[in-house]
Each structure stands twice: as structure tokens, then as C-alpha cells.
Amino acid sequence: MPLTDTAIRKFKPEAKRYRKTDSAGLIIEVMPNGNKVWRYRFQFGGKATIYTIGDYPAISLAKARQLRDEAKALVAQGINPKEHKETIQAVKQAELAEQKVIAERITFTGLFELWHEHNAQGWTYDYAKDIRERIESHLLPLIGHMPAEDIKPKDIIHALKLIEAKGIMETMKRSKQYASRIFRYGVGMGHCEVDPVRDLPTDICLKQEKDNFSHITERGQLYQLLNALDSYTGDVSTATALKLAPHVFLRPNELAGLRWDEIDLDKNLISISAERMKMKRPHMVPLSKQAKALIESMQIFQEQSAFVFPSPRTPARPINGQSLNAGLHRIGFKGKQTAHGFRHTASTLLNELGFNSDHIEKQLAHEQANQIRGVYNKAEYLPERSKMMQAWSNHLDALKSGGEIIPINRNGANAG
Structure with missing residues (x-):
């Protein structure tokens, strides 16, 4: 007679195991310890074979019959259900092992954090923060989620090309350098086999223009520069013009x-x-509160000269543009920062901070060949530029104070 759940529950253990038959080869074995195990008996290859289905009551009578039928179907196809089960279990174990390996592989973000923590104690606070901000802004969004050992040169090239497309070449150069240092650390610590940046050809990205416009973008060096400008002891026209230049x-x-x-x-x-602009188009510069205060400080000379920054030799002429570079040389920034380089500093950092590139280019009075509309409109984007310029001056003040930098709102909301 086929088994019932009521009968199965009443089976008591004995000194030796015993079997009770259900139907079509399904049996249940009662062990001396009280365990009850479902098995399926069948002929395979001319030999009696037993296939273990599982324990009761974890596998009910109805479920045991279903699994028996599935095993019986395999036998009919010439497949040994016991071997089939072992194969499935082996595949599952292999998949779990692979998933575990993948889960334990360190991502580029994880590797960056280890590298940064390892080196940060030997860095200044500003340098450590500057590196973190650059990596978090330009590399982690693209490759941070990837296992470090899976990252290929093509992935690095893609990330660098996206930075290049923004026109921030200094950032691209530094990002490439930092990525290589992170991967070399990973190789040394056994987290990856190679540095995918190492063998990149040097001509995959546009080269930074070679010019005389040296400029600083690193936070710690900007702190030194801005404070050095405040302590400049040359003539007042050059000193004030230098302080105004970054703004x-x-x-x-x-x-x-x-x-x-x-x-x-x-x-x-x-x-x-x-007539006075390089691009021969009129140009407007919104004045932040800081820039306005610097200009107002020169009003004591307004009756003597038509120029905001009169020459110390004669008020009939302004100071020479080269005197600004000479002033930078005197305060120790020769080869590091030029007067023209302040434009590059602003362009690089404002782009990094997420400001609209059209607003930045317009404020730099750059020709925009791909934008015919408004080429001759000197007031284009003026409200947006006004907010941007105030936010930028606030940012410079924060850098100069050496305090915690509050991120600039991209829409100029901090431009109060």
C-alpha cells in the first residue's frame, strides 16, 4: 500500500535501519537515530541503484513523489539521476566559489581608499584633499565600481578622453598620474597584476599647450600664492592689480x-x-564684492590718472602688463604662476567644479567658433556670469583662509 503522512509520522526507530515502500521505487528509510530518508530504487545499466532524494519531513511525501518522477524521467533518457545531481551540485559550488572570488576582489574605489589612507599621513591636508576631489570627480564615476584587476588600458583611455573633452588638460594629466600610482600600489599589495596605465602610448591624448602661462591649481599652492599676493610690498598699482588678477x-x-x-x-x-580686447570684441566683467573693493581702493588716484593702475613713474600711463609677472617673480612664483596663468587656473578649477563651460568661455572672452549665436553680444550670459564670478571670489577667499572649502554651487547659489 502507498504510504501516508500519518503512517510515516508513526514510524519509530529501531536498533537497525529499516525501509518502507511507497510506490514506483520510492522508499523511506528509518534510521536508528530517528532520521527518515527518502530514496529512489531503480535499475541503471543492468544494476540496482539507489538515489537519495532527501530527508523527511523537510521533503514531504508529495514532494518526494514529484522528485522521484523527475529522477525516473532522467533514467528513461539514459541519465543517472545520482550523477546528474552531483553534476548540478558541482556546478552550483563552482558558481558560488566564483561569486565569492568576485565579491572579494577589490574595486578601483576600494584600492584608491587603501592607497590614499596609506599615503595621506605623509601629505599635507590640502594636498590629500585635492587628490581625493580630483579622483572622486573624474575617475571613480567611470571605473570606481570595476574590480581593479579587470581594468584594461581601454578603460583608462576612455576616462582620460572624457576629461580631455572638457578641456581641462592639467586635470587629465594629473588623473593619469594618480591612476598609475594607485595601480602600482595595488600591484605591490597583490590586489592586481599590472598597472594598465603604464603602457599607454604618450600620444593618445592631446598634449598640453607649451606656453609661458604657468599656473597653479593645487589647493595648498593656491593658499600660498593668494597669501603671498596679500603681502606683496611693491608699488600699490602692481600690488592691487595682482590681487585683482585671480578675480x-x-x-x-x-x-x-x-x-x-x-x-x-x-x-x-x-x-x-x-579695441583693447585681443579678440577685438567688447567684453564685460561682472565684479564680485571682493573685486569691487580692490578697485575702490585705487580711487585715491582717480583724479590724477585715467587709469585704475597708474604707473609709479607717471600717472599719464598705466603699469605695464609685464610688471605683473615681475611682481610674481619677486614673491617667489617664477616658473610657477604667471599673470596670464590666472586665467588658466580659473578655467581649470571652474570646469572641475561643474560650472557651465559656455559661461566660463564667455567670461574668458574666448572665441567660440562652434557657437555663432551671440558672438557679438558682449552681455551674453551676464546674470549667470555674475553669480559665477561672485562664487569664484568666495572660493578664492576660502582657499586663502586655509579653512574648510564649501563646494561651490554650480548655479551660483553661494554667490551672496
Whole structure:
């Protein structure tokens, strides 16, 4: 008679194991310890074979019959259900082992954190933070989730090309350097086999233009530069022009030759005629509160000269643009920062901080060949640029103070 759940529950253990038959080869064995095990007896290859289905009551009578039928179907196909089960279990174990290996492999983000923690104690706070911000902004969003050992040169090239497309070449160069250092650390610690940056060809990305516009973008060096500008002891025109240079993005000659009739302190605006601009288009510079205060400090000379920064030799002429570079040399930044380089510093960091590239380019008075609309409109994006310039001056003040930097709001919300 086929078994029932009621009968199975009443089976008591004996000194030796015993079997009770259900139907179609399904049996249940009662062990001396009280365990009850389902098995399926069948003929395979001319030999009596037993296939263990599992324990009761974890596997009910109905489930045992279903599994027996599945095993019986395998036998009919010439497949030994016992071997089939072992194969499935082996595959599952292999999959679990592979999943465990994958889970234990360190991602690029994890490797970066280990590398940064390992080295941060030997770095200044500003340098450590500068590296973190660059990596978090430009590399982790693209390759941070990938296991470090799976990252190929093509993945690095893709990330560098995206940085290159933003026009921030210094950031691209540094990102490549930092990535290589992180991977070399990973190789040394056994987290990956190779540094995928090592063998990248040198000509995969645009080279940084070779010019005389040296500029600083690292936080700690900017702190030193901005404070050195405040302590400059040369003539007041050069000193004030140097302090203003980081805030207004003007070329050295445009800044040095600034005229009072180009200044509107009521509207907080500089308006330079096309004749004085390199691109021969009129240009407007919104004045932040900081920039306005510097210009106002030169009003004591307004009756003597038409120029905001009169030459110390004669008020009839402005200071020379080269005097700004000479001043930077005197305070120890020769070869590190030029007056023109302040434009590059602003462009690099504002792009990194996420400001609209069109607003940045317009404020730099760059020709935008791919944007015909508004080429001759000197006031284009003026409200947005005004917010950006105030936010930038606030950012410079925070850098100069050496305090904690509050991220600039991309829409200029901090431009109060």
C-alpha cells in the first residue's frame, strides 16, 4: 500500500535501519537515530541503484513523489539521476566559489581608499584633499565600481578622453598620474597584476599647450600664492592689480591698462571696448564684492590718472602688463604662476567644479567658433556670469583662509 503522512509520522526507530515502500521505487528509510530518508530504487545499466532524494519531513511525501518522477524521467533518457545531481551540485559550488572570488576582489574605489589612507599621513591636508576631489570627480564615476584587476588600458583611455573633452588638460594629466600610482600600489599589495596605465602610448591624448602661462591649481599652492599676493610690498598699482588678477580673468595687458571710464561701480561691471580686447570684441566683467573693493581702493588716484593702475613713474600711463609677472617673480612664483596663468587656473578649477563651460568661455572672452549665436553680444550670459564670478571670489577667499572649502554651487547659489 502507498504510504501516508500519518503512517510515516508513526514510524519509530529501531536498533537497525529499516525501509518502507511507497510506490514506483520510492522508499523511506528509518534510521536508528530517528532520521527518515527518502530514496529512489531503480535499475541503471543492468544494476540496482539507489538515489537519495532527501530527508523527511523537510521533503514531504508529495514532494518526494514529484522528485522521484523527475529522477525516473532522467533514467528513461539514459541519465543517472545520482550523477546528474552531483553534476548540478558541482556546478552550483563552482558558481558560488566564483561569486565569492568576485565579491572579494577589490574595486578601483576600494584600492584608491587603501592607497590614499596609506599615503595621506605623509601629505599635507590640502594636498590629500585635492587628490581625493580630483579622483572622486573624474575617475571613480567611470571605473570606481570595476574590480581593479579587470581594468584594461581601454578603460583608462576612455576616462582620460572624457576629461580631455572638457578641456581641462592639467586635470587629465594629473588623473593619469594618480591612476598609475594607485595601480602600482595595488600591484605591490597583490590586489592586481599590472598597472594598465603604464603602457599607454604618450600620444593618445592631446598634449598640453607649451606656453609661458604657468599656473597653479593645487589647493595648498593656491593658499600660498593668494597669501603671498596679500603681502606683496611693491608699488600699490602692481600690488592691487595682482590681487585683482585671480578675480577677473583678464589678460595682463587688459588688466594693467584698465581705465576708470571702463568701470561702473554702481552696476558692479567692467566694460572694455573692442579695441583693447585681443579678440577685438567688447567684453564685460561682472565684479564680485571682493573685486569691487580692490578697485575702490585705487580711487585715491582717480583724479590724477585715467587709469585704475597708474604707473609709479607717471600717472599719464598705466603699469605695464609685464610688471605683473615681475611682481610674481619677486614673491617667489617664477616658473610657477604667471599673470596670464590666472586665467588658466580659473578655467581649470571652474570646469572641475561643474560650472557651465559656455559661461566660463564667455567670461574668458574666448572665441567660440562652434557657437555663432551671440558672438557679438558682449552681455551674453551676464546674470549667470555674475553669480559665477561672485562664487569664484568666495572660493578664492576660502582657499586663502586655509579653512574648510564649501563646494561651490554650480548655479551660483553661494554667490551672496
